[in-house]
Amino acid sequence: MNGKDEEKNYMNIVEMTATQLAAAIRTGETTAVEATEAVLARIEEEDKKYNCYVTVDRDGALAQAKKVQAQIETGDLTGPLAGVPVAVKDNICTEGLLTTCSSRILHNFVPTYTAEAVKNLHKAGAVILGKTNMDEFAMGSTTETSAYGPTKNPRNTAHVPGGSSGGSAAAVAAGECIYAIGSDTGGSIRQPASYCGVVGMKPTYGTVSRYGLIAYGSSLDQIGPLTKDVTDCAAVLAALASHDPKDSTSVSREDTDFSTALTEDVKGLRIGIPNDYLGEGLNDEVRTAVLQAADVLKEKGAVVERFDLSLVEYAIPAYYTIAAAEASSNLERFDGIKYGYRTEAYAGLHNMYKKSRSEGFGEEVKRRIMLGSFVLSSGYYDAYYLKALKVKALIKKAFDEAFAKYDLILGPVAPTTAPKLGESLSDPIQMYLGDIYTIAVNLAGLPGISVPCGQDDRGLPIGLQLIGDCFQEKKLLRVAYTYEQHGKKF
């Protein structure tokens, strides 16, 4: 093969979806090794522009690709993702491969074990390309809080890719991986998917094992897929989902054959649009795109109604109280003693803790640790933390009531399209308010999906969010798939 043909072949591969590529590998049109080489070449070419990756594991990926290819040829690997290269968010542990959470404090941390979700991908024949950039410890909505520099939106590099799984979303959009996995604590998969014009899903809490996911807000965190289309999303979610006895919050589910849900059938389905999700602060272009998407579903036979969800305004304070409280405790283990960054000079144990953590953590992480420590401190626990838990329970109740009337809820993912780099960090409160449509889903433990549904006049993508009741991923996938088939293409 001469150089030109090779290049052409690579171009095709990076444009493919995961299920298309796996099919091509199965039929022998290409191989896992060729596919991996193609994606690595794309990373080599493009990543200086976008900074999607913290670590690219070139050698590991090629070795894995060879192994997987052999297993495909012997018929030991037959799944819909076998041989397909994937990018993994840098807060998910990979044995022997640097895992930093995009923080200085874990700049040298190489895990001794692999996260259960990644093990599941291995079983499905995935080839791990490397680890993607993120907001430090998943705290942020822009991937600008990373200690390794911001990721840029491949659709317009003056803009952020969203966050915290910004590296994963941008890598999918830029063809620097075929699909990626991220984590979603308050919208960290759905929002960057929306900003980058890809599909992202946060599964029902407990569907994907958290074992090996470096915790931010333990009661809210879920790992999920970022993909080029809904078909891939279903296949990746099916690979990720498992009951893991090592995670006490893991759920045993029978219905993980998610690809069976990919049918065009929304006739009679009741879809509710919360008025609360269309109110003040919502950008007009986003509103228009979302309502047009609802019209597409209506045309296909769904019953679409507006309703009042209520309590939405309390979701943000409740979320930032609970997530920060859990984070303040989860991040205590980063102390410079056992692994990670330790300050150079110190006088005694206490001073070492103080300096290592002050130097190792970035601004946003320190802000949330302080906020979390405050709401848990004696005398404030009841007023803040307990109250937030009560709000969480009420929000769950409000959703329960909504799902008594509707099969699913439709709305925007974020109030605006991707902001410019540098705009958000100057005003953290404004940044927190940007999570308004995504965080209630985490508080209630529900599944939510973000599907591209338009773009603004600058060409920045807009995402449509569909929210289901617990364990209703199939319904979400069915509606998202139907929309994808009939909505406008971008």
Next chain:
Amino acid sequence: MSKQYETVIGLEVHVELATKTKIFCGCSTAFGAEPNTQTCPVCTGMPGSLPVLNKQVLEYAIAVGLATNCDITRYAKFDRKNYFYPDNPQNYQISQLYLPICRNGGVEIETEQGGKKVVGIHEIHMEEDAGKLIHDEWEDCSLVDYNRSGVPLIEIVSEPDMRSAAEVIAYLEKLRLVIQYLGASDCKLQEGSMRADVNLSVREVGAKEFGTRTEMKNLNSFKAITRAIEGETERQIDLIEAGKSVVQETRRWDDAKGESYAMRSKEDAQDYRYFPDPDLTPIRVSEKMLQEIRARQPEFRTEKMARYREAFAIPDYDIEIITGEKPLADLFEAAVALGAQPKKASNWIMGETLRLMKERDVDASDLRFSPENLTKLIALTDTRQINSSVAKEVFEVMFEENVDPEQYVEEKGLKIAGDEGALKKTVEEVIAANPQSVEDYRNGKEKAIGFLVGQTMKAMKGKADPGAVNRMLKELL
């Protein structure tokens, strides 16, 4: 001292549970392994690792709660206690604050005056132990061994119901026995599998309000506890008498010096920022689980004592001693089940076993010899195959090495010579060699025969039954 004072004491008792694996991971709890060889991502606090509750820990905690008359919390939770220290790999300890597994219990103790009183149990909660710090003075650094990290503990918090060191010891003995009988722990103070912190205050007799209390740590024996209580009582009374006030603080007892010193005062007390651990789901104790644990509860000491009185003709004192250590009771019952006569089994335990345990500083739970071998030894003496002094000799070897006494006696040739002819010949020789003693005996000096028996035994190298020698001598004289 013009005023009369009374001491008010409450205890926090930590007990290490005898599970094979740790509370939140599958690592072994075995003692004495090389540092950091019994560890995994969970018990070393690696990022991304998650705890999963060992069900055996819950069952032991509930069993202890039931045995100490507690209410079992049917919806319990684990909480995180946040504090930074290198022996605590996550920098939070998983414990229980808001919804502990057992509450509102109590045990009955005997007071010094011979009366009975109930010491209330405020709560029992489950938690994980920390690792061990080793300070290397030569290298001027500290090392951490996480083998202990995640070993399961229960903490039993009493009400401030005790009024003297003797009551404290009685309460601790009671707990120790209950837990030992359950098999939930070996409860050794010296080795740290049972640790007691003493909360103590004094007040004038008749006062309604409690005085300011201190908490005393590092108490490794009943003796240290007694001394610490006496010392702290005196220290507080001295302060009050001198017009000063007691400071609420944690103190460390130095048993060698016989005094305590302040570790930290209430002002330095950390805010542990307790909150429910989101990695562990709430514990729901079902009726079925409770019933199963209840059904599995063993015979406790009081019931055992009553049964012994009924079934075995042994003295009350023996019953008290034997049932006072679960391993002794187990040994006794097993030997009796194997056919040993209860009185004889009890004699061996009360006599030689206790003597050697004391002499060699051996704990009842560390006894090496099997009930089978004890039973065999008893049979050897019953059938007069060995005499009592040989039996004691054999027992000492058995105590150390658990040898089979039948084999040992055989190999060492310690059996009484059953050969009548050989005995008769020796006796005749002794009679011939000791005319004076023979003369004395014949003249009515009964004692003289003792000397002749001794001479015969000596000639037989101890392998004769003194009774048989006695009979033979009388016959021949």
